[in-house]
Amino acid sequence: MNDTKHFSTGIKISAADLHALVCAIWRSAGSEEREAVLVADHLVQANLSGHDSHGVGMIPRYLRSLADGELTLNRHAKLVRDAGAVLTVEGGLAFGQVAAREAMDMGIERAKRLGICAVGLRNAHHIGRIGHWAEQCAEAGLVSFHFVNVAGDPLVAPFGGIDARFGTNPFCAAYPRRGKPPLVLDFATSRVAFGKTRVAYNKGVQLPEGCVIDHQGRPTTDPRVMHETPRGSLLTLGEFKGYGLAAMCEVFAGALSGGFTTHAETIVHSNAIINCMLSVILDPAAFDAPDADAEAEAFLAWVKASPLQQDAGEIQVPGEPELARRRERGDNGIPIDGTTWEQLLDAARQFAVAVPAVRSDQS
Template sequence: MSALYRIDSVHLHQFVQAIWRHAGSTADEARLVADHLVAANLAGHDSHGVGMIPSYMTSLAQGHLQLNQRPEIVKDVGAVLTLNARNGFGQVAAYEAMEHGIARARNFGIAAVGLHHSHHIGRIGHWAEQCAQAGFVSFHFVNVEGDPMVAPFGGSDRRFGTNPFCAIFPRHGHKPLLLDFATSGIAFGKTRVAWNKGVEVTPGYLIDHQGNATTDPGVMQQPPYGSLLPFGLHKGYALATMCEILGGALSGGRTTHQATLQTSADAIFNCMTTIIVNPHAFDAPAMHQEAEAFIDWVKQSPQSGDEPIQVPGEWEEANRRARQEQGIPLDANSWQQICHAALQAGMSADELDAFRAQTSSS
């Protein structure tokens, strides 16, 4: 395994902002991208954190990612909005889409937002947390347009993306309940992290180019390419299919098929359909009491092992506490790739060395 760096989240946030400012982003865009990527690492989802920067830089160089774009409302029927992100940063497009949706849900009690032609929107839970901060429930269906990585149940080659699903429920006096997962057994980015660390992945998540089971993350990183598998056999595959249609087609975007296949693995484009609900629009005065009674009931189950019973979202919150205190861990390969991307963006060697001097390794 490669060496491990520990980087303070504030320092890392400053570094990410500086990279994108050098690349040509406005201050607001650089801040939103840094907000999202560092927050993903803090939550423990390194697959969607700052390790994405090299891929984004390649996408920019290839002309796929467009800097300083603002999503455009292409249809507005009150409680339902459709936005075109114009190939801009997903961290900007999704943030603004959620702001629009939150405003409409506050007015109507419910809102639906379709977002399409967005560069990678990253960790979907980030957008759900934005809704929960406003006091709203939300549901998110996402597809990865034209970038197949996952084999269908019963199939042996890649046919669709990792197609996340996400839902959130705000709680009084507690962090929200947050469900956020790829419909593949693991996210593609987790194979990148494992590849950079020089470790295998857990059995049952990958097949090679011949359809044989493997634990080698390299089948997703270099040709001949293998495939991820859906979680839960036919159930994960079925949910991925619905995310493809509801996220891709319903949002006004595109689904994955022969005519939409991307020419570059770094051209990651998402479509997302989001439903945002004001829970107080329902006739449910005991809603929060009932939710907490259920959570208490579940946690009273005798533990079957050493780990405590957790509800959705608690794993991420535990990671935030630990990483705020101990720093964000990055393997040496990922850190070197990010530093190289900083130089590609136009950062001077002296400025990069100043940032590097503030990291520690083990």
């Protein structure tokens, strides 16, 4: 055990220790206690859920955004238009972990009152794992779906194109279940999230085939094309279908919220990741559907009973892989690759924050 030693193979750390470290970094950087806790809750939960691309590895980039004046600490979401069941919320480059939470609080209150609420959140700094916001709605007993753009950050080529024209635009939908964790479908519309190319780049491993093309549009599995010049592009999932969903995310989130879409005039040339999100939040109790829960459960049991393909362990429903990861990482600790851990140590040193003892990751 050593708090400063370099672990080239990476480390394992408990969720509680990682949470305390993240809180301490943001408190020292200037965040109020609640903000530091919300950021730590979100990033550590992403790691616990297995989405390391959206976990604590984002901190170095957030710190660069802060230094560039592209992330504003201790700022809150601002309701700029209240049209009853439609709310427009300005993120004002606040921490996305704060602005999205507050925007969802507003939408949840309204959906409980009116049965439905559409919330357009614009210009928030990175709002991270979108499932976090869908889970917030589900905890309140509400269904939700979310369309997100990564405004001005072209990383993904359109179907048939060879250069990046829009972001990894995630889509997310959640359905609360009685006495059980919600169904949560939450994915980037690129074949892999950009952060996953960063994790592969940091680990020095190849990406699966069909995820990226180089700057001339040639298929490759080398994550360097996304992190070194000349830059390549990510590909969308499901060919034109994923491309179509990404386009709808761009327009719904970027245009309807009063934020911005990605085009030549709006390219963001800084480290900031700016998200806009259109969330539609529904109260299931507002439908004439007394059997909705039973129908949903009957369907889920039915699909899970499908005979398994060779080598398939089990049939899972959306959200189950994340639950399994949370159990496993909650018990055994969160693995952090060596490069990311070094970056976190740098951040801790920058703010004179004590680093907890960790163990080398042997897995």
